[in-house]
Amino acid sequence: MPKAAEKVIEMKDVSNKSIERNWGNFGFDHNYPLVSRSSEMKDIFALIKKIAKSNATVLIHGETGTGKELIAGLIQFISTRSTKPFVKVNCAALPENLLESELFGHEKGAFTGAFQRRKGKFEEADGGTIFLDEIGDMHLTTQSKILRVLQDQEFSRVGGNQVIQVNVRVIAATNKDLIREIDVGNFRSDLYYRINVVNIQLPPLRNRREDIPLIAEFFRRKFSQELRKDVPGFHPETMDLLIHHNWPGNIRELRNMIERAVLLEEERKPIMPQDLAMPGRDYFAAGGKDRRKQSSTIMSLSTLKLADVEKEVILKALKMTNWVQKDAAKLLSISARVLNYKISIYKIKHPNWRKYSS
Template identity: 55%
Template structure:
């Protein structure tokens, strides 16, 4: 109620309202739900209210009414007080125990959440950061595009002092509109940069040899994975289906200090939701119909080692609570059991789903997301690393010759060019299946263009496709007119500067500047 009513005043009068417990230096924005959850006041506590803005005197009268009159009408027979107290403590513990920096802002870019890892990485204290615009704390971080258009910046590189940060910036939604932004970042001081690109001088462990490819985007992801392997931090691997997430999880485990311990794999999407809890945590005899013996769960089997939770975005919401406890306290009870079981398990998760969208829809818990998103690794799709297709094809030919008893030696240049033109919606898995099909059906010692399926042979060169049809009898327009049409079409299709920029081969800043120039967006 406080957040809603204060927010109405802030919007109406264009003011900023901050709260502070008497004797404390910490200011908390009163119109931010996240901040207010972590700001818990007991009955009898003295609270200072600070209002900044042109209409602060009249606004203060409305704010005082909220606290002095409206709050008195609340009946706490339902136990709201205790619930808020416990929630406040839980949120504080969660945010401050996470090893990555977490900063939340409101819709104006004002910082509302600033955890301990953010203090360590940026050098700013909580008291000095809360209530400030994020640009005052991290000067080159721009959240305006996220707040304005909902565009996401994933795995953006940022250098602060001698530290290299990998930053994700995503919008926070409430009531169907953008109400703030979430900035999650991890520092990697050992990673060096050369001319804006990652200098890949770091030697990867042999466990990563199973991952084939030399593209820059893949190497960037593997460098982060290699660093993650040296710690026990939770890792979440994100990428489209078929990009090799399980291979990366495998490499992380077998290059870590847990390599001699169990590596347990669980495909959360392949197990019926009614059985998933028992599969993960085990059950006691008689816990439910058909439980005729005690069963050890996957977490117990993984004790001392790692557990890989594939497709974690498909875990039912009711099981997410129990999983959160394992992540936080490394303990659980079997289904139907009363004994608390403690385990030492490193969790590696993977998903091809948009977890930010799932949080917005209420199908994925926000606190679980923060717990999982300690070290995010983003695997590029095959269409974003097409330079790796020839080496992947060579790898699959060697692998499948042994499996199928064949002796295919190479793929012709014409066939390779056709494979590179194709967009590969099924990614590496689709490419491997295609090569297996060609090897199986071929009687030759090579794969030629004619051996490829028609849907690949019929893909045209992008340069042969006319992006804009001018007609047979046309007048040449000024370049600026074509530029306007292209920028407008890209923004209409992709809905954000970031995605439109990627499609056009431009930076998001260039697209934003041109969109403002052509009055496609408000200045």
């Protein structure tokens, strides 16, 4: 194991300063379990530390976007195979006949279009680790061949008779309930027990909300650096929305949302709630009662006349967005053209608007 990695792994409690130092050295793939305040994630990391140096097969289970591939990469990174190949295969991305060729390779002439011999992923991973993502979507025929590799560490290429021996560690992942898949006949029970030597259950992001500020902050720094933009942080209300959002897409959804927000935010301004690509229903659900209560007390209306109320709401939206009309329109969920028309009707002016400056 690399000395630098060992130093990071032995940390029991990670402070913000130490996280900041290690981000620069490793990157999110290897810091992901460390950047956590969740006791469940700390237990997972302790388990990874125990089993990483062994050759035990690992099954990672979790919802889409929870970071299964990142965990597999971490196991490889701190294992004795860290300098050897780490080969990834998405079992759901290819049909059965192509997946078999992808995994085991094929001989010349094995099928139409097989113009030359080709090595498979298991051969490429020899000495290292192969990560079988979405193994629950694998066809039963291919499952039986995977079982043989796990039992005997040998296989034959498609269309060939030569027995090829390999030394490969297998890490598998799925978002399916494999016990249920066994019951309905979609997954082999013998393969399940072979890959389930070590089982890691990744919690969804909504069950580890204490980690959302840390992960969001990491992505803000990452994309600010990549895009060379000075986006200093998050508005408090923005972070509150992130913490209370349900995150059906988990970490992948959070990553995409922060990337978009950094991309669209202006220089030297924090990420505001309206910068989040969050559907209206989710936006208000994440805000909860406190947010709605705050919104109702922001303005004290002196009238209930519809036109006056509408003008006050538009003024409030403009003030909240520093009088940037396109941002105010977004906050009001109307088009910029409609807002411009309303501004004209209500004769709203501001010195920063060029047509009113003289």
